[in-house]
Amino acid sequence: MPPFGPDLVEAFGPSQADGGPELIQLLTPEGERVHHSDFDQDFSAEQLRGFYRDMVLTRRIDTEATALQRHGELGIWAQLLGQEAAQIGAGRALRPQDYVFPTYREHGVAWCRGVDPLSLLGLFRGVDHGAWNPRDNNFGLYTIVIGAQALHATGYAMGIQRDGAVGTGDPDRDAAVIAHFGDGASSQGDVNEAFIFAASYNAPVVFFCQNNQWAISEPIERQTRIPLYQRALGFGFPGVRVDGNDVLATYAVTQAALERAREGSGPTLVEAYTYRMGAHTTTDDPTRYRLSDDVEHWKLKDPIARVQVYLTRNGLAEDDFFGTIQAEADDLGHRLREGCKALPDPKPLDMFNHVYAEETEELRQQREGYAAYLETFEGSTVSGGNS
Amino acid sequence: MSPATQRITLAKGLNMGLRKAMEDDPKVLIMGEDVGKLGGVFRITDSLQKDFGEDRVIDSPLAESGIVGTAVGMALRGYRPVVEIQFDGFVYPAYDQIVCQVAKMHYRSKGNSPMPMVIRIPFGGGIGAVEHHSESPEAQFAHTPGLKVVACSNPVDGYWMIQQAIASDDPVIFLEPKRQYHADKADLDDTATPEPLFTSRVLRRGNDATVLAYGPMVKTAMKAAEAASTEGRSLEVIDLRTLSPLDMGPVFESVRRTGRAIVTHEAHVNLGMGSEVAARIQEECFYSLESPVLRVGGFDTPYPASRIEEDFLPDLDRLLDAVDRSLDF
Numbered sequence: 280m281p282p283f284g285p286d287l288v289e290a291f292g293p294s295q296a297d298g299g300p301e302l303i304q305l306l307t308p309e310g311e312r313v314h315h316s317d318f319d320q321d322f323s324a325e326q327l328r329g330f331y332r333d334m335v336l337t338r339r340i341d342t343e344a345t346a347l348q349r350h351g352e353l354g355i356w357a358q359l360l361g362q363e364a365a366q367i368g369a370g371r372a373l374r375p376q377d378y379v380f381p382t383y384r385e386h387g388v389a390w391c392r393g394v395d396p397l398s399l400l401g402l403f404r405g406v407d408h409g410a411w412n413p414r415d416n417n418f419g420l421y422t423i424v425i426g427a428q429a430l431h432a433t434g435y436a437m438g439i440q441r442d443g444a445v446g447t448g449d450p451d452r453d454a455a456v457i458a459h460f461g462d463g464a465s466s467q468g469d470v471n472e473a474f475i476f477a478a479s480y481n482a483p484v485v486f487f488c489q490n491n492q493w494a495i496s497e498p499i500e501r502q503t504r505i506p507l508y509q510r511a512l513g514f515g516f517p518g519v520r521v522d523g524n525d526v527l528a529t530y531a532v533t534q535a536a537l538e539r540a541r542e543g544s545g546p547t548l549v550e551a552y553t554y555r556m557g558a559h560t561t562t563d564d565p566t567r568y569r570l571s572d573d574v575e576h577w578k579l580k581d582p583i584a585r586v587q588v589y590l591t592r593n594g595l596a597e598d599d600f601f602g603t604i605q606a607e608a609d610d611l612g613h614r615l616r617e618g619c620k621a622l623p624d625p626k627p628l629d630m631f632n633h634v635y636a637e638e639t640e641e642l643r644q645q646r647e648g649y650a651a652y653l654e655t656f657e658g659s660t661v662s663g664g665n666s
Numbered sequence: 667m668s669p670a671t672q673r674i675t676l677a678k679g680l681n682m683g684l685r686k687a688m689e690d691d692p693k694v695l696i697m698g699e700d701v702g703k704l705g706g707v708f709r710i711t712d713s714l715q716k717d718f719g720e721d722r723v724i725d726s727p728l729a730e731s732g733i734v735g736t737a738v739g740m741a742l743r744g745y746r747p748v749v750e751i752q753f754d755g756f757v758y759p760a761y762d763q764i765v766c767q768v769a770k771m772h773y774r775s776k777g778n779s780p781m782p783m784v785i786r787i788p789f790g791g792g793i794g795a796v797e798h799h800s801e802s803p804e805a806q807f808a809h810t811p812g813l814k815v816v817a818c819s820n821p822v823d824g825y826w827m828i829q830q831a832i833a834s835d836d837p838v839i840f841l842e843p844k845r846q847y848h849a850d851k852a853d854l855d856d857t858a859t860p861e862p863l864f865t866s867r868v869l870r871r872g873n874d875a876t877v878l879a880y881g882p883m884v885k886t887a888m889k890a891a892e893a894a895s896t897e898g899r900s901l902e903v904i905d906l907r908t909l910s911p912l913d914m915g916p917v918f919e920s921v922r923r924t925g926r927a928i929v930t931h932e933a934h935v936n937l938g939m940g941s942e943v944a945a946r947i948q949e950e951c952f953y954s955l956e957s958p959v960l961r962v963g964g965f966d967t968p969y970p971a972s973r974i975e976e977d978f979l980p981d982l983d984r985l986l987d988a989v990d991r992s993l994d995f
Contacts (some may be wrong), residue, residue: 475732
């Protein structure tokens with residue numbers, strides 16, 4: 280056999296279930312603070328408590344939403360259980376002027392951006408396709424077609440370049456974009472095209488891949504034969520693998536990648552190595568395709584527990600801190616339960632709203648025709664509706 | 667010719683219209699394959715990169731989904747991207763972005779995220795090209811709520827319609843009849859006031875039958891009307907111009923007078939634009955019709971090898987044959 284270059288294992292190292300030697304970590308699953316030559320930084324007690332609070336509340340949103348689906352209040356829910364650190368670390372690394380392009384699972388990032396969790400529930404309840412205004416929090420609408428948003432993020436970043444908001448040195452002006460996607464999306468053409476466009480134009484975008492090991496039932500081995508972060512090199516920009524269950528490392532690495540983008544040094548791929556502890560969505564049954572042993576193994580790497588251990592062991596949280604957060608979570612849960620059930624259903628004629636910025640005569644006639652039809656039913660109270 | 671009038675081709679009209687739009691609004695960007703130094707394979711963007719710079723006239727990597735998908739991001743940032751799909755048959759890699767993202771963004775965001783984007787597609791056949799270079803995909807986009815679809819047929823419309831499409835806050839699929847790019851010249855008075863974009867236009871008055879066409883078939887329809895007139899038959903010709911929304915008012919007015927309608931396009935007849943136009947005519951003009959609405963289009967085959975494309979494409983004779991069948995019904 281003629282040689283075709285270096286052996287894959289030689290070039291990339293063996294595939295390792297624990298993330299391998301390249302995994303950037305600042306806080307071990309046991310709650311031990313470890314140091315990294317490139318990404319270390321000091322975290323204040325307040326920051327650490329903030330991460331803990333964010334993760335607990337995010338998990339509560341997820342738990343409540345899952346329960347609401349089981350009670351028939353949501354049509355479906357995409358759980359993030361286990362991915363709290365990846366999302367909070369990435370979300371808290373953003374500046375207000377940065378822009379987020381999420382998948383449909385970025386509930387933790389939405390939380391960091393100040394998006395009301397109730398508006399997330401609206402989408403899954405079926406009252407709308409996303410009720411938040413992306414411009415209010417620089418947080419785009421959830422994208423359900425896998426990977427499509429990676430291109431939107433890249434184009435948005437190209438717009439930032441054209442606005443002269445990259446590399447000026449002004450921390451309030453320079454902006455970056457973060458594109459969220461998962462391991463499954465890494466196989467999509469759109470994600471790979473986004474890599475190419477971002478590299479070609481040196482766009483200020485961070486590609487943040489939460490590798491949760493599963494694309495519904497398909498394991499990561501079906502998507503890639505090399506560690507995902509290594510893909511970036513082939514496109515001409517750096518890639519790193521971070522412990523996605525370590526909020527400190529995720530924060531530090533994302534912050535560095537965003538800063539790199541803001542200063543004009545171009546895109547970075549961050550692979551947050553994590554695990555989807557729940558089902559793909561509430562319609563999925565993971566017992567059909569994976570071993571509970573795997574889940575048990577990853578339970579030991581829980582993103583919240585390790586921060587709690589660290590805070591406790593180092594006396595960084597007052598005695599009543601954890602109780603206060605728990606009470607806040609209970610309040611949030613209550614608000615979501617009641618708020619979800621109270622979300623108003625759209626009116627039938629609302630479906631005609633906002634199809635176009637400038638409505639067509641054809642559509643106006645269809646709306647009027649359907650309204651007239653509805654009026655023929657006894658007791659009809661057709662309302663709602665004008666764009 | 668008045669001093670304001672120039673004699674231009676469709677290619678020139680589009681080029682001038684794009685230039686004007688870029689001068690009028692600094693948010694207008696052009697992106698596509700080879701649109702920069704080369705000026706596009708049809709030279710529609712000729713010299714624009716030289717005059718507006720590489721940041722506004724962007725040569726893209728060779729990836730259509732990437733072109734449209736990044737344009738979505740630019741529009742979200744407040745730009746008005748005008749993207750060029752090099753040939754009709756190459757739009758399909760971008761189909762997902764167009765249908766799932768571009769078309770739905772305004773709707774799903776409740777109007778918070780408009781998509782003021784123009785997707786220019788040279789379409790249609792008749793240029794002796796190889797496979798995938800001669801297609802007419804308009805019905806697939808007209809079928810998609812959230813998109814608007816227009817087709818220009820002549821140099822003057824090219825100049826005005828491209829500017830109007832760029833000014834639209836809705837995404838517009840802008841179809842350009844490629845075999846007309848460098849064919850006929852017309853007089854452009856750029857001080858004139860254009861008709862609104864989403865309107866059809868009666869090009870020739872007649873009493874015996876109404877011929878409906880758009881894009882490359884407008885010229886054929888006009889020739890057919892000319893030929894028919896030598897046989898004493900008076901055909902009315904309407905350039906539909908807008909395919910979504912359709913502007914049926916002038917069509918209904920015409921058909922109620924003539925009682926007969928023939929709709930023609932290069933695209934396959936089955937579920938083509940003609941099917942929708944015929945359905946609407948029978949819904950609105952049922953008692954005025956003297957004969958069934960006829961469709962004259964490409965056959966329901968893939969676009970054939972170019973040596974026989976003249977048999978695939980509806981021509982003067984096939985159109986006149988349909989006129990005969992309508993009148994003899």
